[in-house]
Amino acid sequence: MANISLVTGANGHLGNNLVRDLLKQGDTVRAGVRDIRNAGILSGLDCQLVEADMLDRDSMEKALVGVDVLYHVAAVFKHWAKDPETEIVQANIKGTEIVLAAAAKAKVRKVVYVSSVAAIGHDGTPLTEKNWNDDLSNPYYRSKIESEKRAWELAKQYNLWMVSVLPSAMVGANIGRLTDTMQFIDNIRTNKLAMNPSFFFNFVDPSDVAKGMIAATEKGTSGERYILANDHSSSLEEILTAAKSIGLKVKTPPAFPKWLLYVLSGVLGLGAKITGKPAELIASQVTMFFNVKQEYDISKARKELGYQPKTPHDTLADTFKYLENRQIKNT
Secondary structure, three states, X not given: OOOEEEEEOOOOHHHHHHHHHHHHOOOEXXXXXOOOOOOHHHOOOOOEEEEOOOOOHHHHHHHOOOOOEEEEOOOOOOOOOOOHHXXXXXXXXXXXXXXXXXXXXXXXXXXXXXXXXHHOOOOOOOEOXXXXXXXXXXXXXXXXXXXXXXXXXXXXXXXXXXXXXXXXXXXXXXXXXXXXHHHHHHHHHOOOOOOEOOEOEOEEOHHHHHHHHHHHHHHOOOOOEEEEOOOOOEOHHHHHHHHHHOOOOOOOOOEOOHHHHHHHHHHHHHHHHHHOOOOOOOHHHHHHHEOOOOOEOOHHHHHHHOOOOOOHHHHHHHHHHHHHHHHHHHO
């Protein structure tokens, strides 16, 4: 008998891909969104559209009635906010508390909790699920660290069957509004990237992550974490190579030294405070990302879940193709 699965954040990049893959295997899918008027990316899919706001206890309890498997994907994903403690950190922690309490009340059989490699960190070496990030300087990273730790506390308290999955930077098809990560790739595609920040990103296709999440419900062990990333991180040069492989004429922007990136982040931060528009670069990003490769050991997910992500090059090439086609459709 097919599962009844609830996906929170179903109109997001990962959520949308997950809904599609669950439908392919015959599940009854409830696509949970904060506002059912903002679900165009789910149009045409044979799923139940339900209100499921992770910060609204009533909506979560209603959405979870009769659900077998909960995929908690929804989260605040941004690095800058006027009040980062309230808007990012506490929002993600509170959302975790509300959703898992509702899951316990509904007696769901299994919970797949979406964390992030942000909760593991990166130092240039292949880190594993045993690692925890101790750098709390970036509000988004801190929100993922503290939210996942809180999730494990609650899973134990409520006696929930739960695994956590930790995706890296997701780029690929089926997206409504571009995430910061996808906007970065699109800026490269359109030659709008003004500088090379000397950052390395570990890119993975959200569809590969979705398949890993589904496998986690079937093959995963409760209480375990699973990194759903790629074998290696990518430099800007490697991203440009992927773009050129599909015929794009992309330029190589100048590399900025670290001290200049700090200056720029200060200027952008000041402008953001004045205008209220998110800063494109903040100091904690420079500290965390400058010339540090994001490497992870994904052997556990490979062995236990059968996880097999596309290579970084193929993931990026497919993303550039998708963005090219998306632009054509939108013109």
